[in-house]
Amino acid sequence: MDITSHTHHISQQYNIELDDIKTHLAEMGGMAERQVNDAITAMIEVDLEKAEQVVHGDRKVNSMEVSIDEECVRILAKRQPAAGDLRLVIAVTKAITDLERIGDEASKIARQAIALSRDGAAPRGYVEMRHIGNHVSRMLHEALDAFARLDLDVALKVVQTDRTVDMEYSTAMREMITYMIEDPRSITRVLNIMWSLRALERIGDHARNIAQYVVYLVMGEDVRHGSIEEIEEQLGQDQEDGE
Amino acid sequence: MDITSHTHHISQQYNIELDDIKTHLAEMGGMAERQVNDAITAMIEVDLEKAEQVVHGDRKVNSMEVSIDEECVRILAKRQPAAGDLRLVIAVTKAITDLERIGDEASKIARQAIALSRDGAAPRGYVEMRHIGNHVSRMLHEALDAFARLDLDVALKVVQTDRTVDMEYSTAMREMITYMIEDPRSITRVLNIMWSLRALERIGDHARNIAQYVVYLVMGEDVRHGSIEEIEEQLGQDQEDGE
Numbered sequence: 444m445d446i447t448s449h450t451h452h453i454s455q456q457y458n459i460e461l462d463d464i465k466t467h468l469a470e471m472g473g474m475a476e477r478q479v480n481d482a483i484t485a486m487i488e489v490d491l492e493k494a495e496q497v498v499h500g501d502r503k504v505n506s507m508e509v510s511i512d513e514e515c516v517r518i519l520a521k522r523q524p525a526a527g528d529l530r531l532v533i534a535v536t537k538a539i540t541d542l543e544r545i546g547d548e549a550s551k552i553a554r555q556a557i558a559l560s561r562d563g564a565a566p567r568g569y570v571e572m573r574h575i576g577n578h579v580s581r582m583l584h585e586a587l588d589a590f591a592r593l594d595l596d597v598a599l600k601v602v603q604t605d606r607t608v609d610m611e612y613s614t615a616m617r618e619m620i621t622y623m624i625e626d627p628r629s630i631t632r633v634l635n636i637m638w639s640l641r642a643l644e645r646i647g648d649h650a651r652n653i654a655q656y657v658v659y660l661v662m663g664e665d666v667r668h669g670s671i672e673e674i675e676e677q678l679g680q681d682q683e684d685g686e
Numbered sequence: 687m688d689i690t691s692h693t694h695h696i697s698q699q700y701n702i703e704l705d706d707i708k709t710h711l712a713e714m715g716g717m718a719e720r721q722v723n724d725a726i727t728a729m730i731e732v733d734l735e736k737a738e739q740v741v742h743g744d745r746k747v748n749s750m751e752v753s754i755d756e757e758c759v760r761i762l763a764k765r766q767p768a769a770g771d772l773r774l775v776i777a778v779t780k781a782i783t784d785l786e787r788i789g790d791e792a793s794k795i796a797r798q799a800i801a802l803s804r805d806g807a808a809p810r811g812y813v814e815m816r817h818i819g820n821h822v823s824r825m826l827h828e829a830l831d832a833f834a835r836l837d838l839d840v841a842l843k844v845v846q847t848d849r850t851v852d853m854e855y856s857t858a859m860r861e862m863i864t865y866m867i868e869d870p871r872s873i874t875r876v877l878n879i880m881w882s883l884r885a886l887e888r889i890g891d892h893a894r895n896i897a898q899y900v901v902y903l904v905m906g907e908d909v910r911h912g913s914i915e916e917i918e919e920q921l922g923q924d925q926e927d928g929e
Contacts, residue, residue: 516773537783624873
């Protein structure tokens with residue numbers, strides 16, 4: 444079953460428009476990924492210049508959201524897509540909202556990095572930042588990859604990884620609280636790390652959302668609020684049905 | 687100029703469907719509002735039972751998002767709406783995403799209330815919670831009201847209030863940090879207040895988003911990333927054009 448390409452239309456122009464929104468989504472995704480990775484690097488290396496680049500770069504992510512959204516609305520108005528094409532257009536409008544918010548979170552991390560470059564480095568928390576940052580960055584990359592190739596298995600893996608990230612985040616937060624109690628003079632700087640960890644955790648949530656749109660696209664069902672067990676069950680049934 | 691009613695269609699059923707999504711959005715909005723108000727009350731009064739009701743009630747908000755989203759997709763597929771109707775359907779799909787996230791934030795506040803009912807009340811921060819909570823709760827109410835009546839003036843007021851809330855939030859956060867430094871034993875409990883304040887601030891952001899969709903609906907322009915000055919300018923021009 445070929446699920447990687449949408450229905451082809453007699454109108455060549457319509458095909459181009461549908462391909463375009465997928466391409467532009469991938470571009471916006473690449474930009475959001477770079478923002479996240481640069482923000483993490485700026486934080487860990489207390490790199491003021493990189494942090495300021497990220498804050499400045501958020502405008503580009505925002506303007507891509509607006510322009511892709513306009514493209515989608517134009518397709519809805521002009522082409523009146525049905526079935527799979529309609530699902531694609533809707534999934535793209537949803538995914539760009541998550542990418543825009545990922546950009547916002549990257550920008551928040553960069554602002555914390557700027558604060559730390561001013562107040563002095565935090566005494567702890569960089570190991571946790573790097574570790575959770577790597578996880579979340581990979582989740583985002585794989586969610587975008589799953590969207591581009593409509594790959595259910597990769598999408599499911601992203602949803603599962605989000606659970607791990609949530610647990611690691613809780614552990615890291617408890618450690619940060621312990622540091623603050625041990626050394627109250629470090630409270631402000633440890634808080635900078637805590638806000639950044641929370642931003643990473645939210646980026647993970649948005650990556651999971653994008654992975655869930657892939658499931659929606661492929662299976663035509665809404666799994667946003669379903670548990671992973673339900674998704675796995677659905678996948679199991681789908682695979683059985685398909686074979 | 688009557689902007690409060692959408693175009694009427696020959697198909698009576700289509701009119702009913704468009705009215706339905708507006709009604710359901712208002713219902714979901716009312717539910718999100720109650721969740722926010724109950725979460726704030728649970729926090730301030732350290733009311734465990736109310737907090738647990740809010741956490742439990744979030745499912746209902748989530749399932750309303752899914753069902754309204756399905757209604758919108760069905761209208762897009764079946765009615766292929768144009769112009770103002772298309773904008774309405776798209777604005778509703780966006781607004782329900784914000785309402786769902788408002789529900790999530792209310793649920794986070796309720797979880798902090800549960801933690802406080804376990805660890806003992808925080809030493810400070812309730813005045814700030816109540817003050818910012820009142821502001822944000824009113825913003826949400828007015829944003830929903832502006833959506834129901836497509837009232838540009840009310841929508842603009844909401845956007846402006848969000849600036850005030852952001853400033854009050856920053857001030858409150860600085861105060862909380864001071865409390866933690868003064869009394870490190872209270873760190874965990876003050877953090878519960880800080881997470882709740884942050885959740886309130888995000889609820890304010892979502893209410894502002896909803897207000898901006900009203901501007902989009904009425905004016906047909908994307909103002910999500912525009913500054914308030916641009917919106918005011920657009921409003922000024924629009925009013926001049928209309929008169």
